[in-house]
Amino acid sequence: MATSSSRSCLQYLLHLAHDNLDFRLPEIRSLLGLRAKPFHPSENFNEQSPFWCLNSLSEEDVRSVMARSVCSKSAFELWGHGHTHSELRTSLLNYPSEKMSPYMHKESTYKIDICSFNKTLLFADRIKKIDALEYLPFEGAVSLTSPQHTFCLLEDYGTDPNNIPEHPNYIYFGRWIADGQRELIQSFSVKNRHFIGNTSMNAGLSFIMANHAKVKENDLVFDPFVGTGSLLVACSHFGAYVCGTDIDYNTIHGKGRSSRKNQKWRGPDENIRANLRQYGTEKMYVDVMVSDASKPVWRNAALFDAIITDPPYGIRESTRKTGSNKDITKPPDGTYTESHVPVSQVYHLSDIFSDLLNFSAHHLLMGGRLVYWLPVYRPEYSDEMIPGHPCLRQISNCEQALSSHTSRRLITMEKIKEPEELDGFTHLSDPRSSPYQGHNTFREKYFSGQNKRSSKEDARSAVDGK
Numbered sequence: 001m002a003t004s005s006s007r008s009c010l011q012y013l014l015h016l017a018h019d020n021l022d023f024r025l026p027e028i029r030s031l032l033g034l035r036a037k038p039f040h041p042s043e044n045f046n047e048q049s050p051f052w053c054l055n056s057l058s059e060e061d062v063r064s065v066m067a068r069s070v071c072s073k074s075a076f077e078l079w080g081h082g083h084t085h086s087e088l089r090t091s092l093l094n095y096p097s098e099k100m101s102p103y104m105h106k107e108s109t110y111k112i113d114i115c116s117f118n119k120t121l122l123f124a125d126r127i128k129k130i131d132a133l134e135y136l137p138f139e140g141a142v143s144l145t146s147p148q149h150t151f152c153l154l155e156d157y158g159t160d161p162n163n164i165p166e167h168p169n170y171i172y173f174g175r176w177i178a179d180g181q182r183e184l185i186q187s188f189s190v191k192n193r194h195f196i197g198n199t200s201m202n203a204g205l206s207f208i209m210a211n212h213a214k215v216k217e218n219d220l221v222f223d224p225f226v227g228t229g230s231l232l233v234a235c236s237h238f239g240a241y242v243c244g245t246d247i248d249y250n251t252i253h254g255k256g257r258s259s260r261k262n263q264k265w266r267g268p269d270e271n272i273r274a275n276l277r278q279y280g281t282e283k284m285y286v287d288v289m290v291s292d293a294s295k296p297v298w299r300n301a302a303l304f305d306a307i308i309t310d311p312p313y314g315i316r317e318s319t320r321k322t323g324s325n326k327d328i329t330k331p332p333d334g335t336y337t338e339s340h341v342p343v344s345q346v347y348h349l350s351d352i353f354s355d356l357l358n359f360s361a362h363h364l365l366m367g368g369r370l371v372y373w374l375p376v377y378r379p380e381y382s383d384e385m386i387p388g389h390p391c392l393r394q395i396s397n398c399e400q401a402l403s404s405h406t407s408r409r410l411i412t413m414e415k416i417k418e419p420e421e422l423d424g425f426t427h428l429s430d431p432r433s434s435p436y437q438g439h440n441t442f443r444e445k446y447f448s449g450q451n452k453r454s455s456k457e458d459a460r461s462a463v464d465g466k
């Protein structure tokens, strides 16, 4: 909710989508961060509200955020606001006329939209609300089909669908600047994607991850658990070069059983490169290869602007790494013969996350970001459980609930220093990683009672692309 403030500098109003609430603030902060702009909300800022008033920005800043934001519906230059229509009127009449006039003169065309949150308005009521704005000095002609300028009256009826007030709690009026990128959720839906798997990340969350990672044009982005490459698709759409690894030969080579209904085997050309081709970003494809994330193959240097990944939790797929529980003696010349096939062993969740953080500390460029999902058993969760690393600062921690007892958290970290010799071992003495040491205990808890049902539903949704 906004309060009246000095009219000397412009205020912008963001209208946010009312889902993935936790992810919105880190997204907008990160996108402003790409332009070195602060997040400076007006007084009485309420993170849960779908309307945020922001200060200290230019129209260009707002446009660039909207060109990337998946959490935002639209942005407006705020001309007036209030608890009632009468307060709105006073506020609008106080708005400097020189700021209004370029958009209201005789030669201009315009239209006014009405947007209500948590209440559906009848057509007749919408018209009445538009007519009630007749005190605004519009001189141009109305054009409903191709107006030069679009204005919007936005009414906020609170967030409780069981308690919708008769009158709005707050009202805003502004000039429309730009829409966010909500349409990417449909146009990149995994339902219509060429190559998918059981755990393909949905399009909206993939773009949100790319935004939290501050991925930008010409960055090099890496996904060590790449699967079908959903995160690479999102990052390449924002202009980054992308690469990845996965332990699964069939996934990397697009072979084996299909995850689609009514299709037994994957067809030719069902692979990550083809996914990028589908969306016109094949030129950003660097490569993917079969490799075990527990034994990285990269030279010892910082290489990546961002590392974005959805590691296996052992819920829908097993967490394996190469190696054997038996003591295999290395041949005397240090090499294995060509016929050697590495066996696999359990990859404990605690090792997955400590390897990932260590890898990121070594292979992110300074200031680069790691964005990854951490599975959580909610009854036992506390913020202290989030794995830490001396070289990585936690930027955000957003929850996506999966069932009453389970969720996953999207963790964003930023590299703040180069690793020193002992930095990689600090987690070993850190009791915070203990929930993930007991890999099987975590699995058992996850699958207990109703979670069993919801995780199955969850798995089905992923395949159906929901």
Ligand SMILES: C[S@@+](CC[C@H](N)C(=O)[O-])C[C@H]1O[C@@H](n2cnc3c(N)ncnc32)[C@H](O)[C@@H]1O
Binding pocket: 197, 199, 200, 201, 224, 225, 226, 227, 228, 229, 230, 231, 245, 246, 247, 248, 251, 291, 292, 293, 294, 309, 310, 311, 312, 313, 317, 318, 319, 320, 321, 322, 347
């Ligand atoms: C949750 S899925 C990633 C899904 C991916 N984001 C997508 O959109 O398709 C995790 C992936 O990690 C891979 N994986 C499991 N253990 C691994 C390991 N030790 N090293 C590399 N990849 C591994 C699995 O084969 C699986 O494809």
